[in-house]
Amino acid sequence: MRGNLFAVAVDLVVLTVRDGVLCVLLRERAAPPFAGERALPGGFVRGREDLLDAAGRELLEIGLAIDGHHLEQLASYAAPDRDPRGRVLTVGHLALVPDLPEPPGECIWVPVAEAGTLAFDHTQVLADGVERARAKLEYTTLATAFCPAEFTISQLRRVYEAVWGTCPDPRNFSRKVTSTPGFLVPTGTKVSSGRGRPGQLYRRGPATALHPPMLRDQPSDPPR
Amino acid sequence: MRGNLFAVAVDLVVLTVRDGVLCVLLRERAAPPFAGERALPGGFVRGREDLLDAAGRELLEIGLAIDGHHLEQLASYAAPDRDPRGRVLTVGHLALVPDLPEPPGECIWVPVAEAGTLAFDHTQVLADGVERARAKLEYTTLATAFCPAEFTISQLRRVYEAVWGTCPDPRNFSRKVTSTPGFLVPTGTKVSSGRGRPGQLYRRGPATALHPPMLRDQPSDPPR
DNA sequence: TCAAAAGTGTTTCAATTACACCCATGT
DNA sequence: ACATGGGTGTAATTGAAACACTTTTGA
Numbered sequence: 069m070r071g072n073l074f075a076v077a078v079d080l081v082v083l084t085v086r087d088g089v090l091c092v093l094l095r096e097r098a099a100p101p102f103a104g105e106r107a108l109p110g111g112f113v114r115g116r117e118d119l120l121d122a123a124g125r126e127l128l129e130i131g132l133a134i135d136g137h138h139l140e141q142l143a144s145y146a147a148p149d150r151d152p153r154g155r156v157l158t159v160g161h162l163a164l165v166p167d168l169p170e171p172p173g174e175c176i177w178v179p180v181a182e183a184g185t186l187a188f189d190h191t192q193v194l195a196d197g198v199e200r201a202r203a204k205l206e207y208t209t210l211a212t213a214f215c216p217a218e219f220t221i222s223q224l225r226r227v228y229e230a231v232w233g234t235c236p237d238p239r240n241f242s243r244k245v246t247s248t249p250g251f252l253v254p255t256g257t258k259v260s261s262g263r264g265r266p267g268q269l270y271r272r273g274p275a276t277a278l279h280p281p282m283l284r285d286q287p288s289d290p291p292r
Numbered sequence: 293m294r295g296n297l298f299a300v301a302v303d304l305v306v307l308t309v310r311d312g313v314l315c316v317l318l319r320e321r322a323a324p325p326f327a328g329e330r331a332l333p334g335g336f337v338r339g340r341e342d343l344l345d346a347a348g349r350e351l352l353e354i355g356l357a358i359d360g361h362h363l364e365q366l367a368s369y370a371a372p373d374r375d376p377r378g379r380v381l382t383v384g385h386l387a388l389v390p391d392l393p394e395p396p397g398e399c400i401w402v403p404v405a406e407a408g409t410l411a412f413d414h415t416q417v418l419a420d421g422v423e424r425a426r427a428k429l430e431y432t433t434l435a436t437a438f439c440p441a442e443f444t445i446s447q448l449r450r451v452y453e454a455v456w457g458t459c460p461d462p463r464n465f466s467r468k469v470t471s472t473p474g475f476l477v478p479t480g481t482k483v484s485s486g487r488g489r490p491g492q493l494y495r496r497g498p499a500t501a502l503h504p505p506m507l508r509d510q511p512s513d514p515p516r
Numbered sequence: 517t518c519a520a521a522a523g524t525g526t527t528t529c530a531a532t533t534a535c536a537c538c539c540a541t542g543t
Numbered sequence: 544a545c546a547t548g549g550g551t552g553t554a555a556t557t558g559a560a561a562c563a564c565t566t567t568t569g570a
Contacts, residue, residue: 072338073297076370076381114296116372119381144368144383146300148340157300157343157381159368222548240533242550258540264548265540280531281505446521464560466523482567488521489567504558 074146077158078123079110079190081142081197082132084165084177085214085230091177092194093130094186101152102187108194109175110158123161131172138164138213142197150189160193162200164213205231207281209251212272218255220267221245232284244282250275298370301382302347303334303414305366305421306356308389308401309438309454315401316418317354318410325376326411332418333399334382347385355396362388362437366421374413384417386424388437426455431505433475436496442479444491445469456508468506474499 082093094106109130113122119141124134142160150156171177180198185191204210205228212219214227221242228235235241245251252270260266306317318330333354337346343365348358366384374380395401404422409415428434429452436443438451445466452459459465469475476494484490 074300074337074381076298076300113298113370118372119368119370141367143365144343146337146343146383148342157298159370220549236532237534238548239535239550244532258549260541261548263542263546265550267549280507283504283532444522461560461562462521463523463562468559482522484568485521487519487569489523489569491522507559 072155074155074157075153076113077110077156078113078119078126078161079108079158079193080123080126080130080161080163081108081194082127082130082163082165083180083197083201083214084167085227086167086177088226088230090180090198090230092180092183092198093171093175094178094183095173095175097187105187106178106183107187108160108190109173119159120161123159123163127163129173130175132163132165132168136217138162138210142193142200145189145193147189158188158193160196162197164201164210166214166216202231202284205282206284207278209248209273209275209278212251215272218269218271220259220261220269221252222261222267224252224270228282234284236283248275248278249273251278296379298379298381300337301334301380302337302343302350303332303382303384303417304347304350304354304387305332305384305418306351306354306387306389307404307421307425307438308391309451310391310401312450312454314404314422314454316404316407316422317395317399318402318407319397319399321411329411330402330407331411332384332414333397343383344385347383347387351387353397354399356387356389356392360441362386362434366417366424369413369417371413382412382417384420386421388425388434390438390440426508429455429506430508431502433472433497433499433502436475439496442493442495444483444485444493445476446485446491448476448494452506458508460507472499472502473497475502 080093084091093109095109097103097105097107109126111126113119117125120139123139127134127137127139140162142162144157144159146157148155180194183194186194211224211227215223224245225235225238225241236244250273253273255269255271257269258266259269304317308315317333319333321327321329321331333350335350337343341349344363347363351358351361351363364386366386368381368383370381372379404418407418410418425434435448435451439447448469449459449462449465460468474497477497479493479495481493482490483493
């Protein structure tokens with residue numbers, strides 16, 4: 069078998085919305101390389117694991133339950149000098165989780181806008197993950213992955229505002245999501261958010277696609 | 293460094309449109325494993341190559357020039373038993389080329405609908421590649437990657453028809469693509485396609501995104 | 517002259533936008 | 544009572560779908 073051998077890692081772009089701000093889960097590296105710098109959580113693929121299994125295990129080790137969370141493969145990165153220890157290919161994964169009371173494991177939540185430069189090529193992996201999340205909010209129902217099991221339309225709208233930085237008119241947004249079949253399932257109960265009229269509670273519906281899509285004001289120009 | 297070692301391969305989903313039919317480039321495997329079966333062209337990553345470099349080299353070895361062709365990473369596949377020789381991770385790539393007079397190299401053009409079951413997990417890789425191409429025609433100008441340097445709107449429309457199986461009304465399609473700034477650049481010359489009124493010739497413009505997108509009648513429901 | 521393909525004009529319809537207005541609740 | 548957020552009604556606007564019709568070529 070020609071070709072050289074690689075260690076294969078999975079790295080996780082775990083995104084959430086905290087207080088209206090899109091945040092990513094980062095870990096400060098204890099050991100070299102890049103000791104002391106911030107990096108995406110991740111680790112090597114073990115034994116007979118498949119990629120998504122390895123990513124799920126890393127989520128578990130961080131302290132996040134697997135099921136109920138969105139987890140998908142992003143892209144692979146294998147520049148020859150990306151890891152000084154040798155040839156390491158990493159498969160970036162995107163995980164979306166609802167707001168959690170405490171940062172899990174040894175990790176910290178950092179606003180995406182303040183993430184700065186990360187270890188390895190994780191700056192690029194993070195950028196790709198955020199762009200993927202932004203794009204998918206347009207044409208899928210993925211925004212619910214940022215919400216707890218039951219949520220109001222306001223909470224869902226705040227997800228769009230945090231991820232996109234903007235969002236359509238609240239009243240039209242409400243109509244759009246409730247009129248898409250299978251997007252939201254009303255629970256029948258209402259909840260008060262402190263002030264104002266209480267909102268209807270919803271769960272995720274079975275729909276995944278959004279037709280027609282939700283429109284951003286100035287969508288970014290993705291590379292072909 | 294924990295974790296086991298992998299051989300890393302790149303496999304290519306090379307798509308083109310021949311006589312109005314979406315075709316994929318396949319190679320019959322000479323050596324085990326899967327000897328005699330059809331597979332996607334590909335090979336192991338060598339030396340200090342990055343992934344896209346390795347995919348470009350494979351394209352060259354097949355006999356296709358690199359530049360001018362669209363080439364992008366698709367996804368990685370690493371199921372533990374996908375290759376009987378051991379742990380091999382493959383990074384699928386998508387390449388789009390215009391119709392070529394002869395099938396390059398040792399390869400054959402096979403209509404995607406007749407590809408059947410391929411070696412390894414290449415059936416899945418092909419399906420993912422086709423789905424990516426279908427999706428990208430909606431919101432990018434990628435269809436021009438299937439066309440030669442100069443082409444008519446009819447040729448471009450036939451790309452949509454081949455890839456999607458359907459396409460909007462020819463007259464509205466014409467308006468849509470010509471009214472999107474930067475999609476098409478008229479060359480000023482006309483060309484006759486045997487019968488009927490000659491059409492205007494165009495080149496690719498600098499635009500990559502399509503806003504608003506081209507709409508399919510029944511878009512497939514992509515996994516979240 | 518006719519068939520075939522390119523391209524324009526125009527009507528119809530669906531969806532988004534914008535915004536006036538009412539509803540329900542906490543203070 | 545009133546501020547605050549939830550939600551409905553509705554007109555204006557935009558863009559796509561549908562299709563009649565003209566233009567330009569080859570046979």
